[in-house]
Amino acid sequence: MVRGAEMSKRDALPRSVRVFAPASVSNLGCGFDIFGMALERPGDEVVVRAAIGTGIVSVTVTGDLGRVPTDPARNAAALAVEGVLARLGSAASVAIEVHKGIPMASGLGGSAASAVAGAVAADALLGGDLDRTALLECAMIGERKGSGANHADNAAPSLIGGFVLVLPGAPPKMVPLPTPDDLVVAVAHPHMEVETRQAREILGDTIPLMAGVRQWGNAAGMVAGLLQGDWELIARCMCDAVAEPVRARLVPGFEQVKAAALDAGAEAAGLSGSGPSVLALCRGRPAAERVAAAMARAFRDAAGVNSDTVVSGAHAGGARILEIE
Ligand code: HSE
Numbered sequence: 001m002v003r004g005a006e007m008s009k010r011d012a013l014p015r016s017v018r019v020f021a022p023a024s025v026s027n028l029g030c031g032f033d034i035f036g037m038a039l040e041r042p043g044d045e046v047v048v049r050a051a052i053g054t055g056i057v058s059v060t061v062t063g064d065l066g067r068v069p070t071d072p073a074r075n076a077a078a079l080a081v082e083g084v085l086a087r088l089g090s091a092a093s094v095a096i097e098v099h100k101g102i103p104m105a106s107g108l109g110g111s112a113a114s115a116v117a118g119a120v121a122a123d124a125l126l127g128g129d130l131d132r133t134a135l136l137e138c139a140m141i142g143e144r145k146g147s148g149a150n151h152a153d154n155a156a157p158s159l160i161g162g163f164v165l166v167l168p169g170a171p172p173k174m175v176p177l178p179t180p181d182d183l184v185v186a187v188a189h190p191h192m193e194v195e196t197r198q199a200r201e202i203l204g205d206t207i208p209l210m211a212g213v214r215q216w217g218n219a220a221g222m223v224a225g226l227l228q229g230d231w232e233l234i235a236r237c238m239c240d241a242v243a244e245p246v247r248a249r250l251v252p253g254f255e256q257v258k259a260a261a262l263d264a265g266a267e268a269a270g271l272s273g274s275g276p277s278v279l280a281l282c283r284g285r286p287a288a289e290r291v292a293a294a295m296a297r298a299f300r301d302a303a304g305v306n307s308d309t310v311v312s313g314a315h316a317g318g319a320r321i322l323e324i325e
Pocket residue numbers: 026027032033034107108109147151153154196199200243272273274275
C-alpha cells in the first residue's frame with residue numbers, strides 16, 4: 001500500500017527525463033585509469049521513461065549503426081539504470097532510449113557517457129537524490145561491461161566536467177583539478193576502432209619497477225603542474241611509460257600523428273584512453289585548431305585514414321538534464 005506522502009511524491013514524478021553526457025579524453029599520458037577530462041562535444045543522450053511492466057522493459061539505440069547491444073544485460077546505459085533502481089530500492093519499470101553521438105571504440109569515453117547519462121536520467125526520473133559518488137558507481141557498472149575492468153577515468157569527467165583525478169577504491173573519489181586558463185584540447189579521431197577490452201588485455205598485469213617510478217613521478221608532476229598552472233611541468237609529465245608504448249601498435253600512424261601535433265605547436269600529445277583517438281594539449285584555440293588539422297593530415301598521410309577532429313576548452317561541463325516531462 002502506498003501511504004499519502006509517498007503517493008503525492010510519486011504523483012509529482014516526471015514521466016521522462018532526457019540527459020546529455022559529454023565525451024572525454026582519459027589517461028592524459030601518465031594517469032592510466034585515474035585522469036580524465038570532459039570535452040564540449042560530442043556526447044550521448046539518454047532518455048529514461050516511466051513504463052508499465054517490470055524493471056527495464058526496453059532499450060532502443062540510435063546513431064550506432066545497429067552495433068550497441070539492446071539487451072539490458074549488455075547495454076552500458078541500462079546497466080547503470082539498473083544500478084540506480086537497485087540503490088533506490090525501486091521496483092519502477094522504465095524504457096530507455098540511447099542516442100549515440102560518440103563514435104564507438106574511439107577512445108572518447110562513449111560507453112561511459114551513455115552509462116552516466118542513464119544513471120543521471122534514472123535518478124531524476126525516480127526523484128532520487130543520489131550523490132555524485134553513487135551516480136559514478138552506478139555508471140561504472142555500465143562501463144565495466146564494455147571494458148571488462150573497473151575504471152572511472154571517463155565516467156568521472158563525463159559526470160562532473162572539467163579535469164578530474166579519480167582515485168580507485170570503494171567508494172571511488174573524484175578530485176576536480178584546475179587547468180591553465182589557456183588550455184585547449186585538440187583531438188583527432190581516426191576512422192578506425194580499438195576495443196578497450198582488447199587494448200587492456202595486451203597490457204598484462206605487471207610493469208617494470210622503473211616504468212612505475214617514471215609513471216608515478218609524472219602523475220604527481222601533472223597534479224602539481226595543474227595546481228600551479230605550470231605549462232612546462234604539465235607538458236613534461238604528459239608522458240606514458242606503461243600503456244602507450246604497448247598500445248601504439250594498435251593505431252597505425254600513431255607516432256607520426258603525435259610528432260605532427262608537437263611540430264604544429266602542441267605542448268604535449270598522446271593516446272586518448274585506449275585509442276585510437278590522439279589528444280594534444282595546446283595553448284589557445286588557434287593553436288589547437290592548427291594542431292587538430294596537422295594530426296588529421298598525418299593520419300591520412302601515414303595510415304591512409306580520415307579523421308574527425310574536436311577542439312574543446314578544458315572547462316567543459318559534465319552531464320546535464322536537457323528535458324523533464
Ligand atoms: N583508462 C582506460 C584505459 C580508458 O586506458 O584502458 C579507456 O578508454
